[in-house]
Amino acid sequence: MHGKASPSFIRKSVYGPAPGPRAAELPGIVGLELRDLFPDIPKEIYTEGGDLSVIRKATENALKNVNMDMIRPTDKVNILSSQYGYQIMGGDVYAEMIRTIKDVVEERTGCRNIRLRVTTGFRIREPNEIIRHYKLNEYFHGKALGVRPIDKGVPIETEIGTLYGVAQVYDADWIIHAHHGELRELDMHRMINRAIKPFSMSYARMETRAVAHMNFGPRSSNFVAKVIFNSPFVQSKFTFGCFLLTSPGGIIGVDAGNDMERLDRRLMLLGFKSYGKIRELFNEIRECIAVMDATGEPRYMIGGGMTFGNLTEAELDLFDLDKIPVSLGYGLYERPAGAPKLKSINPAIKALVLNHMWLGVPQLELATHIPTVVVGRELADLLRDDPMNHDFMRHVVTSENLGTAMEFARRISQTDQVIVFDGSFGAITLSASLAEHLIARAPEVSRRVEEQLMPKWLRQRGIDPEELSNRNH
Amino acid sequence: MVEIRLLAYVIKKLCISCGACQNVCPTEAIIVPRKKAKAKVFESKCIACPNCSGICPVDAIIMVPRKEPLRLGVQSMDVDEVKIKELCIKANLHPHQWLCICGTIRVREGAVAVLTGAKSPEEISLRTGARAGCTAYCLQPMLRLLKAHGVKVVQPKGYRWYDTTQTCWDVTEEIIKKYPGHFIEEDKEVFRKV
Numbered sequence: 131m132h133g134k135a136s137p138s139f140i141r142k143s144v145y146g147p148a149p150g151p152r153a154a155e156l157p158g159i160v161g162l163e164l165r166d167l168f169p170d171i172p173k174e175i176y177t178e179g180g181d182l183s184v185i186r187k188a189t190e191n192a193l194k195n196v197n198m199d200m201i202r203p204t205d206k207v208n209i210l211s212s213q214y215g216y217q218i219m220g221g222d223v224y225a226e227m228i229r230t231i232k233d234v235v236e237e238r239t240g241c242r243n244i245r246l247r248v249t250t251g252f253r254i255r256e257p258n259e260i261i262r263h264y265k266l267n268e269y270f271h272g273k274a275l276g277v278r279p280i281d282k283g284v285p286i287e288t289e290i291g292t293l294y295g296v297a298q299v300y301d302a303d304w305i306i307h308a309h310h311g312e313l314r315e316l317d318m319h320r321m322i323n324r325a326i327k328p329f330s331m332s333y334a335r336m337e338t339r340a341v342a343h344m345n346f347g348p349r350s351s352n353f354v355a356k357v358i359f360n361s362p363f364v365q366s367k368f369t370f371g372c373f374l375l376t377s378p379g380g381i382i383g384v385d386a387g388n389d390m391e392r393l394d395r396r397l398m399l400l401g402f403k404s405y406g407k408i409r410e411l412f413n414e415i416r417e418c419i420a421v422m423d424a425t426g427e428p429r430y431m432i433g434g435g436m437t438f439g440n441l442t443e444a445e446l447d448l449f450d451l452d453k454i455p456v457s458l459g460y461g462l463y464e465r466p467a468g469a470p471k472l473k474s475i476n477p478a479i480k481a482l483v484l485n486h487m488w489l490g491v492p493q494l495e496l497a498t499h500i501p502t503v504v505v506g507r508e509l510a511d512l513l514r515d516d517p518m519n520h521d522f523m524r525h526v527v528t529s530e531n532l533g534t535a536m537e538f539a540r541r542i543s544q545t546d547q548v549i550v551f552d553g554s555f556g557a558i559t560l561s562a563s564l565a566e567h568l569i570a571r572a573p574e575v576s577r578r579v580e581e582q583l584m585p586k587w588l589r590q591r592g593i594d595p596e597e598l599s600n601r602n603h
Numbered sequence: 604m605v606e607i608r609l610l611a612y613v614i615k616k617l618c619i620s621c622g623a624c625q626n627v628c629p630t631e632a633i634i635v636p637r638k639k640a641k642a643k644v645f646e647s648k649c650i651a652c653p654n655c656s657g658i659c660p661v662d663a664i665i666m667v668p669r670k671e672p673l674r675l676g677v678q679s680m681d682v683d684e685v686k687i688k689e690l691c692i693k694a695n696l697h698p699h700q701w702l703c704i705c706g707t708i709r710v711r712e713g714a715v716a717v718l719t720g721a722k723s724p725e726e727i728s729l730r731t732g733a734r735a736g737c738t739a740y741c742l743q744p745m746l747r748l749l750k751a752h753g754v755k756v757v758q759p760k761g762y763r764w765y766d767t768t769q770t771c772w773d774v775t776e777e778i779i780k781k782y783p784g785h786f787i788e789e790d791k792e793v794f795r796k797v
Contacts, residue, residue, distance in 0.1 A: 252737045254657030254658055278657075278658065280627045280738070282626070282762045289781075292767055293769070322785065336739035337739075340741075340742055341769050341770075343740055344744060345743055345768070345770035345771065346771045346787075346790065347771055347794065349786035350771055353782060353787060356782060356785065491737070492736060492740075517652050517705060519705065520705060520707070520735070520736070591784070592784065
């Protein structure tokens with residue numbers, strides 16, 4: 131049941147150190163196939179390094195029933211992409227979906243002025259790194275552009291007042307929303323309007339992102355995305371959405387549509403089915419050393435198809451809308467007695483080893499909550515000068531190499547259970563001891579999700595589980 | 604207290620005077636004083652956020668170590684606790700929640716800055732050290748504190764920031780009814796408990 135671990139490609143960036151030895155190469159580290167734990171995880175059509183023509187074909191098929199009649203040959207069209215998509219499985223798969231969208235739209239509409247917008251969070255240089263790495267400017271004939279949340283804005287009149295998008299996102303006659311179904315910030319979207327979240331994040335100015343993050347609550351923040359998406363301005367430009375569908379096993383397909391509500395519902399159901407059990411399995415980990423070893427920031431680093439954020443918050447079932455982790459704006463302070471539970475750092479994480487990661491999001495809470503070892507001087511220097519984590523290095527120790535970091539982590543944590551977030555899909559990279567524990571717990575997790583949790587998640591969103599089950603049969 | 608160890612430095616021979624940097628600086632620490640002039644950094648105002656160096660299209664701005672760190676922070680004992688609490692309540696903010704996560708600055712520190720005379724986000728930044736990191740999330744509590752204190756917030760020229768501060772408290776009953784399943788009332792109740 132234990133195979134060889136298969137870590138994802140690490141893209142070079144000014145935000146991270148040069149890639150070095152990988153955690154998957156450490157003695158005693160194995161790959162645990164997810165389908166051996168949960169055979170019902172939706173089957174993948176692509177995993178990293180596979181044949182990208184499968185993705186092209188899936189995208190072409192998904193777009194067949196999409197209406198593109200509104201696009202005239204003389205129009206300008208922006209395909210909108212988000213930086214995180216390019217972190218999934220090395221990024222080639224998302225890039226291929228985007229290239230295919232361009233080709234299909236050109237062929238169907240005769241329009242030749244199709245531009246690409248690569249949006250980002252706080253790593254301002256990242257979009258241009260992406261455009262260079264995947265040669266997107268060449269593919270888009272010089273019309274690929276990186277846009278940042280601090281770029282010039284455009285006012286968007288909504289039902290709750292004026293919010294601001296990034297001007298270069300909307301500087302076309304039409305926009306195409308090219309995204310993915312990976313869970314990412316589950317604590318913010320809670321699978322409510324998940325499909326349109328980028329309208330208040332990736333495509334929005336920083337003030338509007340902060341409105342969603344800081345001024346709304348642990349379940350209501352994606353309401354901001356809803357009112358932006360529903361605004362006459364956005365609706366006058368919106369054409370269709372095209373989504374790379376993921377499960378922890380890999381890419382399971384491509385979905386597209388003009389009706390985002392229907393697409394969102396399909397994405398939600400798939401999200402529960404794909405991620406529900408693995409997420410709950412993370413809650414069965416009682417003690418572990420977590421190792422970060424992939425592209426991006428720890429919170430969104432993938433291990434076994436799930437982000438590290440799902441382990442740090444494993445105690446809270448974030449699909450369950452009765453659970454209230456007080457989100458960013460109202461969280462992370464010393465709470466008064468009786469106040470709702472804060473967004474947590476799972477105490478099962480006994481030590482954290484940062485082997486490879488990028489800067490670019492505030493993540494001090496990791497260093498202050500978990501004994502942390504930074505691997506190598508280069509990463510330590512980057513973290514010391516990271517403006518988003520002023521005090522990070524005051525709370526951690528630095529080790530010369532990965533081997534000594536792991537030794538130190540084992541000594542302070544008193545556990546040999548290791549889980550590695552190395553971008554892998556299909557299998558979790560972990561120690562044999564943790565693999566045995568998860569294998570033993572999986573059947574009970576499967577039962578709990580099927581009998582208790584899944585019906586609850588569905589009912590909370592107005593879906594009758596029995597009706598759904600009958601329809602699927 | 605935030606310790607700023609770096610400083611923006613303009614490589615003059617590379618600067619093309621485009622002005623992109625001055626539109627993203629949270630403290631007006633970098634300007635292009637006139638057409639075709641090179642960008643200029645005011646050392647005492649630079650809080651070493653990543654914006655100007657990141658946005659520069661020709662990589663003409665780099666971050667260099669300061670000779671001495673710049674230490675920014677407010678003393679909360681200068682202001683009556685009751686007034687701090689009153690201002691926070693008026694802004695629907697909790698005094699102990701984060702104002703700026705990157706710099707680990709609490710809302711109460713922003714309230715102190717406002718109560719001791721800060722009239723803009725830029726002035727709150729220079730008093731507290733907030734917006735030295737992502738420069739984004741902290742802008743909302745800053746604007747909300749200023750408005751709650753009755754400061755007439757003036758949006759700057761260009762696009763350093765836009766004046767928008769919608770909160771769940773501002774959503775009308777009609778809109779809440781129109782969008783069921785978005786938990787606005789329920790989340791307000793959570794915040795009331797906090």
